[in-house]
Amino acid sequence: MKTIDANKTYLITGAAGFIGYHLSKRLIEAGARVIGFDNMNDYYDVSLKEERLRLINKAVEDAKKSAVKNADSSVESCGSFVFIKGNLKNKDEVDKAFKEYKPDIVVNLAAQAGVRYSIDHPDSYIESNLIGFFNILEACRHSYDNKTEDYSGVEHLVYASSSSVYGGNTKVPFSTEDKVDEPVSLYAATKKSNELMAHAYSKLYGIPATGLRFFTVYGPLGRPDMALFKFTDKIMAGKPIQIYNNGDMKRDFTYIDDIVTGILNILPSAPCDNGKGARYKVYNIGNNHPESLMDMVTFLEEALGVTATKEFLPMQAGDVYQTYADVTELQRDFGFKPDTTLKDGINSFVRWYKDYYKIG
Numbered sequence: 578m579k580t581i582d583a584n585k586t587y588l589i590t591g592a593a594g595f596i597g598y599h600l601s602k603r604l605i606e607a608g609a610r611v612i613g614f615d616n617m618n619d620y621y622d623v624s625l626k627e628e629r630l631r632l633i634n635k636a637v638e639d640a641k642k643s644a645v646k647n648a649d650s651s652v653e654s655c656g657s658f659v660f661i662k663g664n665l666k667n668k669d670e671v672d673k674a675f676k677e678y679k680p681d682i683v684v685n686l687a688a689q690a691g692v693r694y695s696i697d698h699p700d701s702y703i704e705s706n707l708i709g710f711f712n713i714l715e716a717c718r719h720s721y722d723n724k725t726e727d728y729s730g731v732e733h734l735v736y737a738s739s740s741s742v743y744g745g746n747t748k749v750p751f752s753t754e755d756k757v758d759e760p761v762s763l764y765a766a767t768k769k770s771n772e773l774m775a776h777a778y779s780k781l782y783g784i785p786a787t788g789l790r791f792f793t794v795y796g797p798l799g800r801p802d803m804a805l806f807k808f809t810d811k812i813m814a815g816k817p818i819q820i821y822n823n824g825d826m827k828r829d830f831t832y833i834d835d836i837v838t839g840i841l842n843i844l845p846s847a848p849c850d851n852g853k854g855a856r857y858k859v860y861n862i863g864n865n866h867p868e869s870l871m872d873m874v875t876f877l878e879e880a881l882g883v884t885a886t887k888e889f890l891p892m893q894a895g896d897v898y899q900t901y902a903d904v905t906e907l908q909r910d911f912g913f914k915p916d917t918t919l920k921d922g923i924n925s926f927v928r929w930y931k932d933y934y935k936i937g
Contacts, residue, residue, distance in 0.1 A: 581604065581607045581609060581841060581844065583608035583609045583610075583656070585681040585682055586679060586680045586681050587604055587609055587610065587680065587681070587684065587844075588614065588675070588678065588680035588683045589612070589686065590615070590685045590686055590687035591615055591687030592613025592614060592630075593613065593617060593627075595794065595796075595799050595800050596686050596833065597615070597629075598629035598630075598798060599796075599836075599837045600684065600841075602632065602636050603837050604656065604841075605636045605657070605658055606656060608656050609656050611633075612661065613633070614663055614671075614674055615660070615661075615662065615663075615687065617662055620691075622801060625798065625801065628933075632798075634658060636656070637655070637657060637658050640655040665710070665712055665713065671715075671716050672712075672715075672719070675716040675717075675719070675720055675723075679723070680720075681731065681733075682734075682844055683713065683717060683731055683735070684736070685713050685736040687705065687709065688709070688768075689704075690764070692895045694764075695764040695895070696894060699763050706764075706767035706770070706771065707771075710736070710771050710774060714734075714774060714778045714784070717731040717734050718778060718782045721782070721783075731784065732785065732847060733785050733846075733847040734775065734785065734787070735786075735788075735840065735844060736771060736775060736787075738768045738769075738772055738789060739765065739790055740790050740791065740902065741765035742760065742769045742772070742790060744760045745897055749899065750865065750902055751861065751901055753861060761895055761896075761897065764895075772788050775788060776855055779856050784856070786848070786856070786857050786858075787858050788860070790859065790860065791831065791863075792828075792829040792830075792831045792862065792863030792900055793900060795926060796926055797833070797928075797930075798929065806926075806930075808877055808885065809927070809930055812877070812883050813883070815886075816886070818874070818888065819888050819890055820870065820871075820889050821891065821896060822892040824869075824870055826870040826896075827867040827900070827901070829864050829866065829902045830919050831863050831864045832864070832921075832922035834917065835915030835916065839915065842911040843911065846910075860906055860910075861902040861903060861904050861906070862902070862904070862915065863902025864917070865903070865914060867899055867900060868919050872919070873919060874887070876924075877927070880924050880927040881927060
């Protein structure tokens with residue numbers, strides 16, 4: 578298993594986002610140089626994004642203080658972080674970041690997220706997930722035009738896909754070999770489009786690209802639009818929680834630390850030729866263990882010490898009954914399988930939530 582090369586420069590788009598924050602922090606703690614790119618939009622509370630950036634910068638300062646305390650003369654070798662406030666849909670801003678910082682590895686996590694939001698705000702998904710991703714691909718392509726003695730262009734593009742691409746598939750667990758041609762939301766369609774675009778650029782221009790289909794990621798500093806966070810907010814405010822499909826749903830909940838460990842394992846290992854002239858690969862990252870939505874609610878109630886008032890509703894448009902990841906390839910190629918239990922992960926989230934919102 579390869580380890581993170583701290584001499585590389587890592588460009589993380591969506592660095593102020595949930596996964597982007599945790600990944601940036603872990604890379605910095607490993608001594609790497611991280612360039613964070615984020616538009617800081619108000620899809621959800623911007624103060625949470627600002628808190629993530631604060632904690633990333635704190636990680637840099639902590640690393641420097643530790644080096645000085647331990648009489649380490651190479652403080653310069655500590656992890657570093659540069660933040661760029663920019664929008665992926667703006668090609669000039671993306672190109673400028675690539676030209677100035679010459680990233681070796683690019684992790685594209687920036688995207689307009691949310692299945693339900695895509696129903697009423699489709700333009701946001703086209704701008705960020707399609708045009709924005711196209712600009713990333715073009716910048717990776719032209720990084721090879723800017724080769725120097727100490728820079729050979731982008732060595733690996735890793736990008737976020739989603740379990741949503743499986744749509745209404747009924748065969749479980751979901752495998753990357755399954756057909757995913759029938760998305761049930763525009764969000765899912767844009768993520769499948771990303772996979773197709775990345776394959777084309779890998780084939781045409783030699784960009785090594787790995788897509789990661791994330792399965793219901795949760796944990797401390799998570800997204801407020803996700804069910805766990807929304808339920809917690811409402812329970813603590815004494816409001817009823819809305820449970821769709823009358824609670825008959827299952828999700829392959831995946832704890833954030835497992836997700837980041839998976840990404841870190843993949844970053845140094847650009848895919849080999851797939852036998853068709855493309856250095857391209859897609860992996861599922863999920864817990865390989867779907868949990869009942871009602872079990873999640875029970876674990877949350879136990880962690881909070883509060884019984885929720887529940888409002889049971891029919892299935893919402895764009896939603897799916899179950900997600901379930903086949904992670905055989907992830908285990909085979911990297912010897913890694915997410916394994917944090919849902920109960921332990923929820924307990925960690927609740928501890929953070931109470932601390933962040935100063936709840937006794």
